[in-house]
Amino acid sequence: MDERELEAAKAFHGHLGPFLVLGLRLGKFALSALRARKHFGIKVTVHCPPQPPPSCMVDGLQVSTGATYGKRNIELIPSDEIVVRFVNTDTNEHLTLRVPESAKEQMATWLRELGEEEASRRVLETENLFEVVEGAHS
Ligand SMILES: [Zn+2]
Numbered sequence: 001m002d003e004r005e006l007e008a009a010k011a012f013h014g015h016l017g018p019f020l021v022l023g024l025r026l027g028k029f030a031l032s033a034l035r036a037r038k039h040f041g042i043k044v045t046v047h048c049p050p051q052p053p054p055s056c057m058v059d060g061l062q063v064s065t066g067a068t069y070g071k072r073n074i075e076l077i078p079s080d081e082i083v084v085r086f087v088n089t090d091t092n093e094h095l096t097l098r099v100p101e102s103a104k105e106q107m108a109t110w111l112r113e114l115g116e117e118e119a120s121r122r123v124l125e126t127e128n129l130f131e132v133v134e135g136a137h138s
Pocket residue numbers: 013015017020052053056
């Protein structure tokens with residue numbers, strides 16, 4: 001993740017936060033794993049709590065995958081769990097990523113105790129914040 005991408009996400013979303021950065025990371029991972037075309041070759045279904053801060057991840061996903069609310073290729077389905085499903089619409093390959101409850105709680109704790117900027121840094125640097133549940137691509 002370079003600084004430019006973080007700045008672009010912050011400019012779009014209005015502030016930097018751990019869930020925004022989480023969305024960036026998931027989207028980048030999926031785009032590359034599926035070798036999908038940014039903007040038009042990907043569909044994203046986000047299952048997450050439907051209010052900030054967790055829902056801030058939807059904006060990170062929009063910036064990183066280019067799937068947008070206006071193009072109707074990203075949608076939010078309210079859920080207590082965080083699970084994101086990606087489809088490469090050219091090949092029909094798909095990938096499902098899950099953020100374990102423990103990681104979700106960790107991010108909320110960082111946000112509370114360290115503030116937005118530092119919590120965002122932690123999310124950038126920490127391994128294993130999410131796992132591949134299933135995917136056609138191996
Ligand atoms: Zn936010």
